[in-house]
């Protein structure tokens with residue numbers, strides 16, 4: 013049974029709801045947020061998102077998660093058609109991020125008798141979030157609740173809990189229903205993809221979003237992903253992974269889980285890691301720390317996100333002590349006890365040889381960033397990046413700035429390893445590959461986020477035509493390039509073709525080492541609004557306005573296939589600048 017409701021909001025946003033039975037005595041209520049913008053870092057592919065909640069009816073009735081506050085009236089109304097809130101016995105809270113927990117307070121107002129099951133940390137967070145007393149029980153891996161037998165199906169719904177800390181919140185818990193074989197994982201295995209399709213029938217359509225979401229939210233906790241997968245491997249047959257965002261996973265289940273396994277195993281290789289500390293539910297700390305982690309994840313260094321108020325002191329000491337770089341947010345000037353202890357433990361665990369970076373959590377009542385810098389720099393550690401200052405509510409430019417800072421840290425940590433890889437090529441082979449040559453281009457991209465614009469550029473020579481009809485080409489973009497973030501499927505960019513006898517000034521300019529967040533076009537003459545994808549350089553010989561259609565992954569580059577929609581030549585007599593090189597181990 014599917015029941016769809018559309019246009020439930022008076023605002024400009026398109027919001028709708030979907031109810032569907034997804035398994036034995038189990039129903040999903042999906043809140044479809046069609047236009048959720050790419051403002052937040054992980055919404056890269058602009059396909060909106062969904063917030064999924066679930067009802068399980070045994071003898072007792074349990075609800076898993078709620079929805080975003082923006083669905084307030086309609087969600088409760090629809091839920092009430094399936095079960096009156098007064099008849100809900102248990103609420104299982106997979107984690108306390110507001111897009112899933114936004115309506116808990118409302119629900120408990122209607123029925124204060126509901127018993128809330130969540131991890132210990134989640135219950136603490138909830139107490140701060142909803143400011144009212146509620147019945148609760150903290151749960152951990154191996155704990156169970158039995159909903160009893162559904163009177164019609166005669167199936168017993170025994171729910172087992174599996175701790176999955178850091179996926180991607182510190183308080184995450186999975187739930188497995190032994191009666192239906194459904195595993196509820198909330199953020200893990202999810203994707204931001206909004207469609208009426210409840211399940212993953214069309215894997216091709218969603219695989220890019222699935223990967224992008226993993227890279228942004230799960231990759232920085234690859235080790236925790238592996239731990240969680242080991243735990244779910246021990247469960248009996250899983251027939252559906254009921255995720256909290258996007259389509260539920262049923263038709264390609266093993267493929268998705270194996271993707272997580274492979275990607276996380278690859279990311280956990282090597283010893284070098286940056287510990288990125290954050291304070292959950294404080295200011296913009298979660299999102300900003302994720303942007304740094306995502307930037308590090310673009311390199312082959314590892315990121316480890318650490319919640320300063322929820323991590324056990326012993327674990328915190330070990331994680332900080334062994335890290336090669338430690339990234340720390342500003343903290344409240346009057347922190348609560350747990351956080352105060354966390355900060356104390358962090359400072360005590362720092363080591364002299366570490367790189368250190370401080371970022372503004374933009375929490376409202378923070379210690380000034382320079383005070384935090386002075387407190388942490390007592391051992392004379394090396395600065396990983398200049399303190400990341402945030403002067404207004406973070407927007408997509410801020411996230412880009414933080415991501416680029418993260419990539420710089422990753423590159424610092426991997427410097428030695430990269431040099432070794434380059435040297436390992438056989439000399440003759442290296443010279444032979446060096447005979448592959450290309451033209452010289454500047455790839456530019458810019459995107460609007462409301463009134464703001466974010467942009468980037470890079471020198472490229474690995475550009476090649478790849479199709480006649482439609483006219484298409486490929487560009488190989490190193491995984492840790494800043495511009496890579498603006499070259500996702502559906503994004504536009506411009507290839508500026510450089511002119512043989514007039515390119516050196518552009519070449520030198522764009523090869524400068526730009527600090528995170530720098531305006532790469534400052535001092536360069538550009539023609540705006542000629543191409544949709546980005547600035548056209550006034551001195552370019554020609555430009556091609558492209559749209560990304562596919563991305564193919566190689567070990568160190570993304571091969572971006574794009575269709576050329578528009579283009580023009582400025583100087584019909586001139587020739588393209590050609591790039592000859594000696595070896596294949598550099599561009």
Ligand SMILES: Cc1cc2nc3c(=O)[nH]c(=O)nc-3n(C[C@H](O)[C@H](O)[C@H](O)COP(=O)(O)O)c2cc1C
Pocket residue numbers: 469470471472473474475488489490492493494495522523526591599
């Ligand atoms: C001649 C030449 C050709 C290059 N071609 C490419 C390329 O095709 N793909 C790429 O990812 N980087 C290429 N690079 C490297 C980047 O242009 C350069 O390192 C980049 O601008 C630094 O930007 P980032 O801060 O985003 O890493 C090339 C560099 C040179 C000198």
